[in-house]
Amino acid sequence: MLAVSSLRSTTFSSKDENQEQMESFRPVGNQDFSELADKNLLESIDFDNLFVDINAGDVLPDLEMDPEILAEFSVSPNCDQPELNTSVSNGKVEDNPRKEEEEKISSGSSWSGLDSSLSTRGEDQVVSKRDESSWVMNPVPHKGDKGRKSSTQTKHNQGKKKVDWTPELHGRFVQAVELLGVDKAVPSRILELMGIDCLTRHNIASHLQKYRSHRKHLLAREAEAVGWSQRRQMYGTAAATVGGDMLPWQVPTIGFPPVTLMQHPFRPLHVWGHPSMDQSPIHIWPKHLTPSPSPPPPQSHSWAPLPRNPSYWHQHHRVPSGLTPGTPCLPQSLPATRFATPPVPVIPSHATYKVDPADIGAPTSGQSGHHHPTFDFHPSKESIDAAIGDALSKPWQPLPLKLKAPSLDSVLVELQRRGVTKIPPTAC
Amino acid sequence: MADSSASYIHMVHHLIEECIIFNMSKEECMEALAKHANVKPVITSTVWKELEKENKEFFDAYSRRRQQMEETRERIQNFTSDSSNS
Numbered sequence: 001m002l003a004v005s006s007l008r009s010t011t012f013s014s015k016d017e018n019q020e021q022m023e024s025f026r027p028v029g030n031q032d033f034s035e036l037a038d039k040n041l042l043e044s045i046d047f048d049n050l051f052v053d054i055n056a057g058d059v060l061p062d063l064e065m066d067p068e069i070l071a072e073f074s075v076s077p078n079c080d081q082p083e084l085n086t087s088v089s090n091g092k093v094e095d096n097p098r099k100e101e102e103e104k105i106s107s108g109s110s111w112s113g114l115d116s117s118l119s120t121r122g123e124d125q126v127v128s129k130r131d132e133s134s135w136v137m138n139p140v141p142h143k144g145d146k147g148r149k150s151s152t153q154t155k156h157n158q159g160k161k162k163v164d165w166t167p168e169l170h171g172r173f174v175q176a177v178e179l180l181g182v183d184k185a186v187p188s189r190i191l192e193l194m195g196i197d198c199l200t201r202h203n204i205a206s207h208l209q210k211y212r213s214h215r216k217h218l219l220a221r222e223a224e225a226v227g228w229s230q231r232r233q234m235y236g237t238a239a240a241t242v243g244g245d246m247l248p249w250q251v252p253t254i255g256f257p258p259v260t261l262m263q264h265p266f267r268p269l270h271v272w273g274h275p276s277m278d279q280s281p282i283h284i285w286p287k288h289l290t291p292s293p294s295p296p297p298p299q300s301h302s303w304a305p306l307p308r309n310p311s312y313w314h315q316h317h318r319v320p321s322g323l324t325p326g327t328p329c330l331p332q333s334l335p336a337t338r339f340a341t342p343p344v345p346v347i348p349s350h351a352t353y354k355v356d357p358a359d360i361g362a363p364t365s366g367q368s369g370h371h372h373p374t375f376d377f378h379p380s381k382e383s384i385d386a387a388i389g390d391a392l393s394k395p396w397q398p399l400p401l402k403l404k405a406p407s408l409d410s411v412l413v414e415l416q417r418r419g420v421t422k423i424p425p426t427a428c
Numbered sequence: 429m430a431d432s433s434a435s436y437i438h439m440v441h442h443l444i445e446e447c448i449i450f451n452m453s454k455e456e457c458m459e460a461l462a463k464h465a466n467v468k469p470v471i472t473s474t475v476w477k478e479l480e481k482e483n484k485e486f487f488d489a490y491s492r493r494r495q496q497m498e499e500t501r502e503r504i505q506n507f508t509s510d511s512s513n514s
Contacts, residue, residue, distance in 0.1 A: 387446045388464040395435065401445040403486060406478030408434050414474045423471070424436040 163203040172196070173207060182212065440467055440475045451494060 165173070176193035177185040187205040194204075391397070415423065443465055447457035454476050458469040480487045 384447075384450060384460055385464050387450070388443055388460065391442045391446050392439065392465055395439050395442065397442075399442055399445050400449055401486075403441070403445060403479055404482040405438065405441055406475065406482050408437060410481075411437050411475060411478050412433060414478065415471065418470050418474060420468065420470055420474075423433040 163199060163207070165207060169196075170207075173204070174211070177208065177211065182215070437475060440471060441479065443467065444472065444476055444479060448490065451497070453494065 163169075172194050173190065176190045179193060180186070180189055185208060187201045187208055190204050190208065191199060191201055412423070415421075440461070443461050444457055447460055452460065454473065457476065458472040461467040461472045462469050
C-alpha cells in the first residue's frame with residue numbers, strides 16, 4: 001500500500017500535502033490495491049479510473065480537507081500559492097466548478113473543437129488535466145468577464161510553475177501573435193501584449209515554438225488535402241451515375257482550381273486555437289472528407305485530416321468534447337472523412353487511365369497560360385488522342401459518365417434525315 | 429447490320445463522353461472524333477444531340493459550366509494581358 005501511494009505521489013506531485021491527500025483518496029477508489037502491489041505498480045495503476053471515481057462525487061464526503069482547500073482557493077488567488085498545486089484538488093472542486101468549467105470551456109470553443117475528435121487519444125491525460133483545469137477555474141465563479149478573469153486567476157495560481165494553457169489564455173496568446181505577425185512574434189513582446197503576470201518569457205517562448213510547429217503541420221495537411229480533393233473530384237466524375245444527379249459532373253470543374261479550391265485553405269489555419277472559430281463547417285482535422293453533397297465538394301474537402309495532433313494540445317482542452325458540436329471533423333466530426341473513400345472502387349479502371357492523361361496533358365499545354373496542377377482548359381492533343389484511342393480499342397469498357405444512351409432508332413432516323421445511311425460508314 | 433450500327437453508335441457515345449470529360453464543346457468533339465477516330469462529324473453531331481435530349485439536365489449544367497469557364501478564362505487573359513501591358 002505504501003508503495004502505491006508513494007508511486008502516486010511521485011506521479012502527481014512531490015508535495016507532502018498531495019501525498020496525504022492521495023492516501024486519503026485511497027479508501028475511496030475502486031482499485032484493488034493488493035493486486036497492484038503484485039505487479040509493476042506504475043503500469044498497472046490506472047490513475048484515470050481513480051479520478052473518474054472521485055469525480056463522480058462519491059469521494060467528496062470522505063475528504064476532510066475539502067473545506068480548507070476550498071477556502072484557500074477562494075481567498076487568495078495570487079501568484080504565491082505554490083502549494084495549491086494541480087492534482088491535489090482533483091477530487092474536490094467538483095460540483096460547483098464543474099459547471100463553470102464547462103461554460104468556460106465552451107467559450108473557448110476552438111479548443112474544444114480541437115479536442116473532441118480526438119476522443120480516443122489523450123483521454124488519460126485529458127481526464128487528469130481536466131480536473132486540473134476545473135480546479136483552476138473554481139476560484140472565479142461567475143464574474144462578468146468570465147474567461148478573462150478566470151484565466152488570470154489561473155495564471156496567478158500557477159506562478160512560475162508549469163503554465164496551464166487554457167483556452168482563454170491561449171486565445172490571448174494567439175491574438176498577440178497575430179498582432180505581431182507569426183514570424184515576427186517575439187516572446188517578450190507577446191508577453192507585453194498579453195499583459196499577464198506570472199507568465200514568464202520562457203513559458204511564452206516554448207508555447208510559441210509549439211504553436212509554430214503546429215501551424216506548419218496544418219499547412220502541410222492542407223496541401224495534402226488539396227491534392228486529395230482534386231483527385232477525388234476526378235474520381236467522383238467517373239463514378240457518377242446518371243440519375244439527374246449533379247454530383248458526377250465534377251471533373252470538368254477541375255479546370256477551375258481557383259474557384260473550387262480557394263475556399264478551404266484559410267479555414268484550417270484559423271482553426272487552431274482560435275476561440276472564434278466556427279466549428280461546424282470546415283475543419284481540417286482528423287477525418288477525411290465526407291462524401292460531399294452536390295455543391296462544390298471542395299467546400300467540405302477542407303476538413304482536411306487533422307490527424308495526429310500532437311497530444312499535448314489536447315491535454316489541455318480535451319474536456320470540451322462533450323460540449324462541442326460533435327461534428328466529426330477537426331476534432332469535430334467531419335472530415336478527416338474529408339476524403340471519405342473516394343469512389344475509387346467504383347471507378348472503372350479505364351477512368352483511371354483517363355485521369356492520367358489529363359494530368360499529363362495539363363503541364364504540356366501552354367495555351368491557356370494558366371497554371372493548374374491537374375487540369376487545363378485545353379487538354380493536349382496527346383491526352384485526347386490517348387483517351388479516344390483507349391475508348392476505341394476497348395469498346396467493352398463501361399462509359400465514364402454513364403449518360404443515358406439515346407434510343408437506337410431515334411439516332412438512326414435522325415442520321416438518315418441528315419443523309420447518312422451507312423453506319424458504320426464504310427468510307428470517310 | 430443493326431448490331432453493328434448499334435455498337436458503332438455506342439462507340440460514338442462513348443467517345444463523346446470522353447470528350448465531355450475534357451470539357452469540349454460539341455464542335456470540338458466533332459472535330460476530335462473526326463480526327464482521331466474517323467467519325468463523321470454529322471454522326472458525332474447527331475449522337476450528341478440525341479444524348480442531349482436524353483440527358484437534358486446534364487447538358488444544361490454542362491453548358492453552363494463551360495460558359496463560366498470561358499468567362500473566367502477571358503477574365504484571366506484580360507488580367508494577365510493588363511498586367512503585362514502596365
